[in-house]
Amino acid sequence: MHAPQTIPADLADVTAAILSRVRASNPRVHCITNAVAQHFTANVLLAAGAIPSMTVAPEEVGEFVARADALLVNLGTFDRERRAASEIAIARAGQTGRPWVLDPVFVDRSAPRTAFAKTLAARRPAVVRLNAAEFSALFDAAPDDGALCKVAGDTAGVVALTGATDQVSDGTRVLRIANGDPLMGRVTAMGCAGAALVAACLAVEPDRLAATAAALLAFAVAGEVAAGRARGPGSFAVEIVDALYGLDRETLRARARVT
Amino acid sequence: MHAPQTIPADLADVTAAILSRVRASNPRVHCITNAVAQHFTANVLLAAGAIPSMTVAPEEVGEFVARADALLVNLGTFDRERRAASEIAIARAGQTGRPWVLDPVFVDRSAPRTAFAKTLAARRPAVVRLNAAEFSALFDAAPDDGALCKVAGDTAGVVALTGATDQVSDGTRVLRIANGDPLMGRVTAMGCAGAALVAACLAVEPDRLAATAAALLAFAVAGEVAAGRARGPGSFAVEIVDALYGLDRETLRARARVT
C-alpha cells in the first residue's frame, strides 16, 4: 500500500494507512519546540492519535527521548536550555535509532540561529521542514528542485519545503502537494504543528518520503476542511484540529492534489 | 450542605455550592505550572470565577503566593527556575496557611523528576493529583484502595487518582467519580487544569475531600456536556470552558455518578 514507488498516485491511500497506524499505536513524540507553539502542537498530536511530551530540561530530556518513538527539534525559541536539550536529544535519538525532524524556524532572522541550525542539519535529521526563506538562509541556495534534491542527498534525509504548494524531496524525486488554505498562514504555529505531525508519521512508517508527504497532505487537507467551516482564523484553529481527528480516506482521495 | 459525612450522596449539591462560592469570591490561585498548560489552565480558572497568576520567577513568587488563596505546583516543566520557585512557594504557603496542590506530571518518565516529587510530597500538600502510572512511580505501590488510603494518611492530605473513573481518598474513605468523557484525554493539559480547579475549590472550602471531589466532578460533568456539543478535540477544548462557566446544580444532579 505504501511502497514509495507508487507515490504520488496513491498518496491519499498511503496517508490514510499511516494515519490509521498512528491512531492504533499511539506513538510517543518528544518535542523540543518553541513556547508559542507548544500548546497547539500538543493538541494536534493528540488529535492525530500520538502522545506528545515537551520537556526541555537537559537533566531529563534524554530519558524522555529514549522512551519516545520520534523526536522534533524546533528552533523557534532559541534559549540556552533548549539548545543544550537539543544536543542531548539528538545524540540520544541517534543512539536509539529514533527518527528526528529539524524545524529551523526563523533561521533567516538571526545569525546565531543560522549557525546553530547548520550544526544540527549536519547531524542527519530524518527530515528537515522549512519555508523558502529559511531554506535559503540555511543552505545558501535558492529553493529550486535541484537544490532540494542536493540538500536531501547531502543530509541523507528528506527535505520538506512548505508554502502555498508543499514540496518534498528524498534526493531523487520531488513531490508537490497543492493542498491547504491561506488561513493556515493566519494562525500561529501551523508549520510547527505540521512538523510534529511529520515526526508522528515517521514513528510508524520507515519510508521517510512517504511519512513526510503523508503528514503534510493530511494537515493540508484538514486545513481545507476547516476553512470550509470557519468564519476566520480563530474558528479555523479549532476546526483544523477537529478535521484532523476525523480525517478519513474518502476525504483524502477527494481532495489530494499531488504530483 | 457540604458536611463531608453526607458525601457522596449529595456531592452534586456540595459541588454547586462550592462553585457558587468560587464565582462570588473570585479566589486568587497561584500556579507554578508547565509551559504547555499555562494558557488553558488560566482560562479554566477564569471560567470558574477564580483569578490566576502564573509567575515562576524566584524573586517574586513568594509575594504572589502571599497574596493568593491557594497554590498549585505542577511539575510538567521541570526546569531550574520552576524548581527553585516551587521550594519558595511551598514554604510561603506553609507560613500563611494556604492550601496547595501537587500535580507530579510525568513523574514516571524521568528519575530526577521522581526524586524531586518525593521531596515535595513529603511537605504536606493538601492534595496530590496524579494518574495511575504517576502514583506507582511516586509512592512505589499499585494504586488500589489500600494504597490510596495509606498515602493519604502518610501525607496527611487528600489523594486524587484520576483516570476513566476518578478516585479520591482522605485516608479513611475512597470516593469514586465515574463521570467524564474520553475526549478529555485527547486535549493537552486537561489534568493540569483540573488540578488547578482543585486549588480554586480548596480556596473556598476547608473540607479538602469535599473541595477535591467537587472540582473533579465539576470538570468531568463539564466534559460530558462539552462532548455532547463537540465535533472533535478542537471544539471540545472550547466547549468544556463554556460548560464549566455555565455549569449549574441541575446539570450536576442529573449527571453525577458518585459512589
Place this chain on the structure above:
Amino acid sequence: MHAPQTIPADLADVTAAILSRVRASNPRVHCITNAVAQHFTANVLLAAGAIPSMTVAPEEVGEFVARADALLVNLGTFDRERRAASEIAIARAGQTGRPWVLDPVFVDRSAPRTAFAKTLAARRPAVVRLNAAEFSALFDAAPDDGALCKVAGDTAGVVALTGATDQVSDGTRVLRIANGDPLMGRVTAMGCAGAALVAACLAVEPDRLAATAAALLAFAVAGEVAAGRARGPGSFAVEIVDALYGLDRETLRARARVT
C-alpha cells in the same frame, strides 16, 4: 482622515483606515511577552494582519527588533532572560526609531517588578498600557484625568488606561472608549493581546494617540461582536479573533462609543 484634531468624532473611520493599513502592509511586531499570553497574542496579531515574532533570547532579540516595525514589552513573565532581552530590545528600538509599547502586567503585585517597570517607563515608550491598579503602583497616583495627562506628559508618550471604559491620553486630552464586554475579563491575555494590537497600529500610524485609540476601539468592538456569538469564555476567545479578522467600518461606526 486620521488627523488627531478630529478625534473622537471620527475615531471609527480612523480605526477602519488604520486596520486597512495593517492588513495591507503586514507590519512586523516583535513581542517580549509572558508565557501565558504568547500564543493568543500571536494569533490576535495574525488575525489583524500583522506578523508576530516572540523570541526572548538576549543573543538575538536585537536582530529581531532591528527587522521589526514595532515592539511590545510585557512584564507578565518576569524572568532574568526576559529582563535582559527587554533592555536590549528597547535600546535597539531607540536606535532604529521604532515605537514600543510598555505593558507592566501585575506591577502592583511584586516590588521587584515595580522597580523594573519604573526604569522602563523612564525610557520613553510610545505607549504605556495598564489598568488602574497597575497605574497606581507604577506612577504613585490615583488614575484620574489629571494624573493621566501628567504621566503622558512626563513620559512624552501616550497612556492607555484600560478597564470597563478605556481612557487614552497624550498629555493634553483624554479620550474615553466605552466599548467592550465583561467576557473580556474572563479570558486570559486579553489585555496583553490588546497591547500588542496597539504596537501593530503604531507600526503604520505615526499619530500615537490615534494609533492607540484605534487599537483599543477595534479590540473592544470585536469583543462586543464576539460576545453576541459566544456561549461562554471558551467560545468568546475564538470569536473575538474571528471578529477582529472580519471587522469593518460599518461595524465600527455602528458600535463606537467614544467621547
